[in-house]
Amino acid sequence: MKVLLSGGCKNGKTGTAADLALRLAGTDGRRIYAATMIPYDDEDRARVSRHIEERAGMGFETLEIGRNIASALDAGPDAVYLVDSVTALLLNEMFSDPESAEADPHAVDRCREGLLRLAAGAKHAIFVTDYIYSDAERYDSFTETYRKNLASLDRALASVCDIVIELCAGIPVFHKGSAADLTPGRES
Template structure:
């Protein structure tokens, strides 16, 4: 099953995504790690996620960019957890400190291939679209691009969930 989860930060998306990936059909169990640690705070966050996955049997695949490479690096019959498109897009869009204008189109293409080839995958994103602010050009471009990727995922997935304080609203399908 292809499952897409979004929602505000700290609403329980990653924990639920892990459970769903474990329950999902397919083996082996892959964790697609997307975060490039920038500082100590990131390293602590990454360690917390590694500890949480401990004992669940995930094979970790470091893929901070070029998501389509998981298709050659992994057995496509596996159960995949991609956490998160937010980090992936940020890595693609601001790679090397410069704004990459074609990052969104490139990532859409890679992710489309991944969602077409992999039958069992849980994808996590972040809902960052509901505040009363006008952002700078780059942040706004990032928000717009991530929303496009969210909609692509929601369209391609069998199940779409929004996390609210550890509860999940089903917009599509059922788990």
Template sequence: MADPSLTLVIGGAASGKSAHAEAQVRAMPGARVYIATAQAYDDEMRAKIARHQADRAAHGWRTVEAPLDVAGALTGARAGEVVLLDCATFWLSNLLLAERDWRTEAAALLTALETCAAPVVVVSNETGQGIVPENALARRFRQAQGELNQMLAARADRVIAVIAGLPLVLKGPAE
């Protein structure tokens, strides 16, 4: 069976979803492209990003930093590549903090995913299984993240939930 053109890997924080998504991409034929959406706002995050960049470079990944323009980054993907977008959660957070219309940006993302020349694996956090956030921005983010995840899952050929490092295929072909 051919690799799915869009895979969504979803899970909670520190669930193992990024490691699983990277393994998915490594198992697919083609040059590996990593679309990174995180922004560093403190020293700990700067150090984490630097570690990830060094690790990816050592393993042959081409990294595209796209904290806001993920759709543009996807249009740059070529046939013969396989793309890991890590992660939709940071991207959405960046949009909200920049006061951009996330629904318009999400529509552009979905179009870019549909027309992307390469298969794409998207990582996203499941944020709706915890307590109700105490402030309006956090509640708005949680609502938007839930809606974005539903949009991505509806379009994905395969959806994998990762819990405690264990993958569970929710939609599409088994691994």
């Protein structure tokens, strides 16, 4: 079962993704939390510790993986992978060279390839992304390119995932698949 979770900020995407991962893993299945954010300052570090606290007791192995997402598969095809988030992964890949202020134009292809490889290689994978496409603002070209790239990753994942969910105030809206597909015994 492959799931894409999108939606606005603080709508419960990570929490829902963690619940789903538990459901897919069953009682003793391995669950890998692929944390893609690379913390740069105290605010980031505080957010990371809050997330770690929230996951405590859920039995996740945390994998800090800011780039090259497909390498998460080293944990084997049978684990449940929770990638949180596609948004941070793309940002890291676009700025993979700390010496350069320029965004890497090949980053989006690298991300897409890695994400699709993970989706194809894992039995269960959940991808968390952010919906940043419905506001009235003229962005600078870097931000606009970033939005365009993230949308391209979202669409690539949506096409291979069994379920695509938009979380709205914590409530799931199913754009592909249905809640019934998540019932134990029905997952592929």
